[in-house]
Amino acid sequence: MSHGNMNLTLKIWRQNSGKEKGQLVTYPVKDISPDMSFLEMFDVLNEQLVSKNESPIVFDHDCREGICGMCSMVINGRAHGPKTGITTCQLHMRSFKDGDTITVEPWRAQAFPVIKDLTVDRTSFERIQAKGGFVSVNTGTAQDANCLPIPKDDADSSFNAAACIGCGACVATCKNASAMLFVAAKVSQFALLPQGKIEATARVKNMVAQMDLEGFGSCTNTGACEIECPKGISLENIARMNREYLVANCKD
Amino acid sequence: MSKLDSKIPEGNVEQKWTKYKSSVALVNPSNKRNLEIIVVGSGLAGASAAASLAELGYKVKVFCYQDSARRAHSIAAQGGINAAKNYQNDGDSIYRLFYDTVKGGDYRAREGNVYRLAEVSNSIIDQCVAQGVPLAREYGGMLSNRSFGGTQVQRTFYAAGQTGQQLLLGAYSALNRQIGLGTVDMFARHEMLEVVKIDDKARGIIARDLVTGKLERHFGHAVLLCTGGYGNVFYLSTNAMGCNATSVWKAHKKGAFFGNPCFTQIHPTCIPVSGDHQSKLTLMSESLRNDGRIWVPKKKDDIRKGNEIPEEERDYYLERRYPAFGNLVPRDVASRAAKERCDEGHGVGASRMAVFLDFKAAIDRFGKSQAKKLSIENPTAAQLKEFGKQVVEEKYGNLFTMYEQITGENPYEVPMRIYPAVHYTMGGLWVDYNLMTTVQGLYCLGEANFSDHGANRLGASALMQGLADGYFVIPYTIGAYLSKEIAVKPIPTTHEAFVAAENEAQAQIDKFFAIKGNKSVDHFHKRLGKIMWEKCGMARNEKGLKEAIVEIRELRAEFWKDLRVTGKPNEMNPELEKASRVADFLELGELMCMDALNRSESCGGHFRIESQTEEGEALRKDDEFAYVAAWEYKGDFTYEMHKEELKFETIKIAQRSYK
Numbered sequence: 005m006s007h008g009n010m011n012l013t014l015k016i017w018r019q020n021s022g023k024e025k026g027q028l029v030t031y032p033v034k035d036i037s038p039d040m041s042f043l044e045m046f047d048v049l050n051e052q053l054v055s056k057n058e059s060p061i062v063f064d065h066d067c068r069e070g071i072c073g074m075c076s077m078v079i080n081g082r083a084h085g086p087k088t089g090i091t092t093c094q095l096h097m098r099s100f101k102d103g104d105t106i107t108v109e110p111w112r113a114q115a116f117p118v119i120k121d122l123t124v125d126r127t128s129f130e131r132i133q134a135k136g137g138f139v140s141v142n143t144g145t146a147q148d149a150n151c152l153p154i155p156k157d158d159a160d161s162s163f164n165a166a167a168c169i170g171c172g173a174c175v176a177t178c179k180n181a182s183a184m185l186f187v188a189a190k191v192s193q194f195a196l197l198p199q200g201k202i203e204a205t206a207r208v209k210n211m212v213a214q215m216d217l218e219g220f221g222s223c224t225n226t227g228a229c230e231i232e233c234p235k236g237i238s239l240e241n242i243a244r245m246n247r248e249y250l251v252a253n254c255k256d
Numbered sequence: 257m258s259k260l261d262s263k264i265p266e267g268n269v270e271q272k273w274t275k276y277k278s279s280v281a282l283v284n285p286s287n288k289r290n291l292e293i294i295v296v297g298s299g300l301a302g303a304s305a306a307a308s309l310a311e312l313g314y315k316v317k318v319f320c321y322q323d324s325a326r327r328a329h330s331i332a333a334q335g336g337i338n339a340a341k342n343y344q345n346d347g348d349s350i351y352r353l354f355y356d357t358v359k360g361g362d363y364r365a366r367e368g369n370v371y372r373l374a375e376v377s378n379s380i381i382d383q384c385v386a387q388g389v390p391l392a393r394e395y396g397g398m399l400s401n402r403s404f405g406g407t408q409v410q411r412t413f414y415a416a417g418q419t420g421q422q423l424l425l426g427a428y429s430a431l432n433r434q435i436g437l438g439t440v441d442m443f444a445r446h447e448m449l450e451v452v453k454i455d456d457k458a459r460g461i462i463a464r465d466l467v468t469g470k471l472e473r474h475f476g477h478a479v480l481l482c483t484g485g486y487g488n489v490f491y492l493s494t495n496a497m498g499c500n501a502t503s504v505w506k507a508h509k510k511g512a513f514f515g516n517p518c519f520t521q522i523h524p525t526c527i528p529v530s531g532d533h534q535s536k537l538t539l540m541s542e543s544l545r546n547d548g549r550i551w552v553p554k555k556k557d558d559i560r561k562g563n564e565i566p567e568e569e570r571d572y573y574l575e576r577r578y579p580a581f582g583n584l585v586p587r588d589v590a591s592r593a594a595k596e597r598c599d600e601g602h603g604v605g606a607s608r609m610a611v612f613l614d615f616k617a618a619i620d621r622f623g624k625s626q627a628k629k630l631s632i633e634n635p636t637a638a639q640l641k642e643f644g645k646q647v648v649e650e651k652y653g654n655l656f657t658m659y660e661q662i663t664g665e666n667p668y669e670v671p672m673r674i675y676p677a678v679h680y681t682m683g684g685l686w687v688d689y690n691l692m693t694t695v696q697g698l699y700c701l702g703e704a705n706f707s708d709h710g711a712n713r714l715g716a717s718a719l720m721q722g723l724a725d726g727y728f729v730i731p732y733t734i735g736a737y738l739s740k741e742i743a744v745k746p747i748p749t750t751h752e753a754f755v756a757a758e759n760e761a762q763a764q765i766d767k768f769f770a771i772k773g774n775k776s777v778d779h780f781h782k783r784l785g786k787i788m789w790e791k792c793g794m795a796r797n798e799k800g801l802k803e804a805i806v807e808i809r810e811l812r813a814e815f816w817k818d819l820r821v822t823g824k825p826n827e828m829n830p831e832l833e834k835a836s837r838v839a840d841f842l843e844l845g846e847l848m849c850m851d852a853l854n855r856s857e858s859c860g861g862h863f864r865i866e867s868q869t870e871e872g873e874a875l876r877k878d879d880e881f882a883y884v885a886a887w888e889y890k891g892d893f894t895y896e897m898h899k900e901e902l903k904f905e906t907i908k909i910a911q912r913s914y915k
Contacts, residue, residue: 021827039530039664047535047778054776054831059823062830064323066496068536070658071421072327094661119467120828127444130324134436138429139388143308143727144379146386150343153397163390163415166422170326199388 008037010097013105014049016061022117022125028107038098042085043068043075045097063122070094070234073169076176077122078109083173083232091171091234111172113181115219126172128218129186135214136207137190139199158196165192167235174229174237180221185229187215188245189237195248205252212249260513260886260900263688264368269354269906273372276689277732281739288313291738292746294461294476296448296503298325298431300424300719301702302482304726307430310439312731314738317474318431318440319463321447321498321833326428329484329496330722333420334541334655335404336412337719339377344401348409350374355907357717360406360586361682361710362860362876363909364516364884366902368689369707376728377720381413383727389426391415404715405542406586406914412716417541417654423719427726446472447833448503449761451479451510451698454753458698462754462761466833469826471758473749477741478697478734481507482726485681485703487520489841489848490793491785493678494526494539500837501844504685504704512693513886513898515686515706517844518852521713521861522794523679524590527662528610537677538662540613540655542715545583547618547651548672550574550590552611556601562612562671573597581914588712588861588874589914591676595794596872598675605673614671619644676794680718682709682861683851686886686900690733691725694888697737701725706884711860765825768835773818777834780815784808784838784845792849797865801853805846809893812842847887847895854897857881878909 011034019026033049040048043065050060066074075092079085085095100106108122116124166189174185191208194200200207223242230239265272283291291314295306298320310316320328340353353374358365381399385391391413392400401410415422434440445466452460452473460475486501487493508514525540551570558565573593575582585593594611597603604610623644627635635643645668649656659667685693685700687707693700702722709717791804815838823829858867858874859881867875884900 037531037533040533041535041662044533044535048533051776051778054820054822057820057822060831062828066322066327066498067329067332068497069332069538070661071332071418072322072329072496073324074322074327089657090661094658096661096664098664123828126323130432130435130442130444133429133432136436138433139386140433141383141386141430142311143304143383143430143731146379146382149341149381149385149391150398152385154393155397156393156395159390159393162388163392163422166390166425167418169421170324193390194388197388197390199386 008035008040008097010036010038010100010102012036012100012103015105015107016122017109018061018121019118021120026118036097038096040097041068041093042079042095042097043093061122062120065093068093071169073171076111076124076171076173078111078176080107083111083176084234088231089234089236091169111176113175113220115181115183116172116175128220129170129172129183131218132183132187132211132214133190135210136203137211139194140203152198154197162193162196165189165196165237165241168237169235171234173232173234175220177228177232178221179226179228180224182223182229183215183218183220184223184242184245185233185237185239187211188241191245191248192241195244204248205255208245208248208252259694259888259898260686261688262366262900263690264366265689269367269371272368273375280732280736283735283739283742285313287742289315291315291477291741292317292475293734294474294479295319295482296461296480297328297482297484297704299328299330299482299484299702300427300722301704301726302328302480303424303427303431304723305480305482305701305730306440307427307434308727308731309734310434316434316440317443317476319443319446319448319461321445321466323444325431325442325444326425328424329499330424330719331421332496333719334417334539335543336402336414336419336716337380337423337723338404338411338714338716339381339413339720340374340411341378341381343399344410346409348411352409353377353411356407357708357714358710358907359912360712360714362712362874362912363710363878363882363904364519364859364902365708365710367904367906372729373708373721373724376724379728380720380723384423384426387426387429389415389422391422402543402546403584405545405584405590406714414543417543417652420719423723427723449506449836450757451507451695452753452757453510453695454747454751457696459747460749460754462757464761467828469824469829471761473754473758475746475749477738477744478699480699480701480730481685481704482701483704485684486841486844487678487681489784489845490678490788491781492529492534492537492789494523494537497536500840502837502840504700505840505844507685507693507695507698509889511695511889512698512700513686513888514683514847515884515886516683516711516851517848517887518792518855518862519682519711519860520678520848521587521680521682522591522676524587524594524676525613525674526677526679527659528605528607528673528675538658539677539679540659540672540674542587544613544652544655545590547648548583548613548615549617550583550611550613552597552602552604558602562604562614571602578914585914586712586714588863591794592863594676610673610675612671613674615648615667616671619648619668622647680713682706682711682713686884690736691730692737699730699734701730711862764836764839765832768819768821768832769825771816771819771821773820775818776820777831777838780811780819781834781838781841783811784842787811788845788848792852795863795865796852798853798856801849804849805853808842808846808849815839815842843893846893850895851885851887854885855881876911882909
């Protein structure tokens with residue numbers, strides 16, 4: 005049951021460091037099972053490379069169940085591969101056919117420089133979060149949780165925005181490498197809740213300012229980010245953030 | 257014995273923590289500014305501790321191996337978090353949560369710690385809601401609850417099937433706020449490789465920058481290890497690929513005792529292994545057992561598909577064996593029962609190592625109640641099914657999607673196949689009531705410590721413990737130590753102890769590259785995992801454990817002779833990272849087997865075949881084993897066991913029964 009019968013040709017981006025030039029390198033892989041995950045296929049390839057004393061392909065991955073947001077491959081031109089609503093680690097080889105050629109590249113954006121091979125530096129996201137992705141409430145100061153009733157629909161919408169895993173597929177997909185969907189998801193999560201209203205003005209202004217500073221591009225409303233987002237974060241969030249941003253600036 | 261002082265405060269269990277808090281030494285704000293704390297790990301325990309300590313005014317450094325603190329594996333917890341709010345008016349209380357946790361842990365946890373955990377559980381929910389964590393709500397705007405294994409009340413708070421994600425993002429947001437304020441320095445893509453001890457106190461760590469490969473020295477007046485569990489000893493587990501034991505194991509070798517290393521939780525509801533290529537296992541939340549029914553065919557070696565097996569030929573073995581708790585028995589009981597059925601030849605699926613988890617009855621039930629709600633008289637069968645599916649989707653949609661992604665089967669139409677998998681480690685570094693290890697100034701929080709779950713953890717209690725330790729315990733208990741350290745100036749990292757620790761870390765790295773053998777790290781890891789799963793897994797016996805110890809020693813010797821690590825030390829090198837982790841697993845695995853061998857009783861997740869009742873249930877031996885086994889490293893892979901006797905002053909110790 006472990007051996008499969010798919011033979012594939014992989015074209016994988018290899019780049020030793022951010023300072024050096026990279027290129028696509030071709031690797032054949034054999035006997036791939038359709039039940040393998042895409043990353044397990046990479047494991048097989050890497051084991052082969054180690055056995056030949058070559059250096060394995062470096063790629064980010066961790067939970068392998070679609071929630072940590074670490075994995076980040078552009079597969080045949082699409083962030084997280086050909087299926088929608090999943091991360092790279094949730095992609096299985098049954099989505100491909102025997103004989104296929106598969107091209108794998110890293111996220112490409114000025115604000116996500118390549119570290120090595122398929123691994124990029126996403127700390128720009130961290131710096132945006134540190135500018136306002138929170139409610140300023142110290143540990144121990146909270147009132148009883150049910151003293152603050154919140155309409156179920158608002159809580160659910162907030163949850164849907166908060167489901168963002170911070171993978172960066174939205175940026176990798178956007179032709180402008182814009183981070184609007186990512187930032188909007190966080191702004192929306194708080195904008196939809198009473199807890200978030202108090203700091204709403206500063207939050208949206210500071211997060212957007214940092215986003216611009218990091219070199220992410222502008223949003224031109226193509227909606228590609230929403231399609232490739234593995235968690236289905238809606239474009240509505242961008243509209244909501246724009247509204248928040250406008251209101252915040254009117255208050256000045 | 258004399259070496260272990262659990263420092264549990266005197267008095268009634270209800271008053272211990274209150275009294276402790278009003279008498280523990282404090283550090284004044286101007287002194288806090290001069291005290292530095294290192295936090296290793298950024299999951300629920302680490303992120304909440306780091307944020308809370310920084311809010312208090314301490315200078316904090318946080319380390320994690322991932323590229324962001326938000327990716328720690330707490331993020332993957334699905335089901336929920338327990339709290340004794342009694343919002344459902346169903347008879348819950350702090351005492352009941354305490355009692356259920358001690359009983360669920362099969363009477364191998366400390367009463368004092370567990371009571372404190374139950375006590376602070378309510379504040380966790382308050383804190384998370386105030387942070388803007390979008391927990392599930394009812395239409396009236398109040399928080400929603402569901403039930404979990406091992407309890408008869410609804411006390412579990414949740415956010416769809418992504419509770420861990422939402423709680424971690426809450427703690428992460430608090431951490432980000434402090435990073436933005438400049439009170440926390442964040443070191444992502446860093447792995448701790450050594451503890452630095454000066455005059456028998458923990459004073460810092462050696463960490464490797466995983467991007468440049470450079471070793472770094474970091475000073476701290478105290479060091480907190482919040483690095484999670486060691487389930488990846490088994491190679492296949494529900495842990496993330498990078499989860500490892502290095503920080504706790506290196507601390508162990510520097511003097512921190514290891515508590516109950518053999519206590520491992522095998523989770524009953526995971527997606528079965530599909531082949532040799534398998535790199536990890538995926539959990540299907542225990543919350544599914546609220547509505548799913550577990551069964552196997554009554555006939556042995558029945559190869560029919562689930563839907564083709566008529567009702568009367570199905571054995572709902574949990575409902576049959578445990579009528580009071582049914583499908584909601586604790587995890588250890590459910591796992592063993594699945595193994596027992598499969599070993600008897602009733603397993604399903606290609607591997608025959610799986611049981612069904614079936615939602616047909618739930619879909620029927622929900623369909624009917626939904627039709628009633630919508631006032632549809634005489635609904636058609638198709639309508640009922642559609643309504644039922646909608647309700648199930650609302651409750652478990654993301655889990656069902658995940659199952660279909662992995663297996664290619666639609667669980668709305670065919671029963672899921674599930675099998676137990678390694679999920680959580682109750683064992684960990686021994687800590688006292690302050691969460692301090694046997695090394696002064698070295699603390700251990702969350703899954704990485706041994707303290708609250710005894711021999712088995714109840715569902716939705718891991719998130720509770722991680723956040724309790726970080727938000728509400730350590731901010732108080734660390735004062736007991738740091739109040740005596742206020743005169744200590746930051747020690748320059750040129751100190752000989754830092755140099756020596758860095759040299760040790762460097763020597764191990766050099767050793768890996770010097771072997772130039774023929775086999776990959778994964779090769780050894782998989783073999784270790786196989787030994788552990790077969791001989792130190794769901795059922796253990798003396799013969800198997802003795803064999804395992806010999807086999808692990810041999811494997812370790814082979815590892816150090818025939819390992820191949822490609823690439824260079826001074827670059828991003830995942831093979832080197834894995835080698836370092838597996839080297840530690842190869843030592844820890846042996847200690848787990850030694851501990852399992854010593855404990856010749858069955859309790860919780862630790863089932864010794866020699867110790868069972870006539871009905872095949874776990875048989876504890878309270879006269880001999882009502883203690884925590886705390887192992888001291890004596891050098892050269894020898895260990896001495898110290899016992900911390902467990903005293904049950906509040907709860908009457910009894911054989912666990914879920915019948």
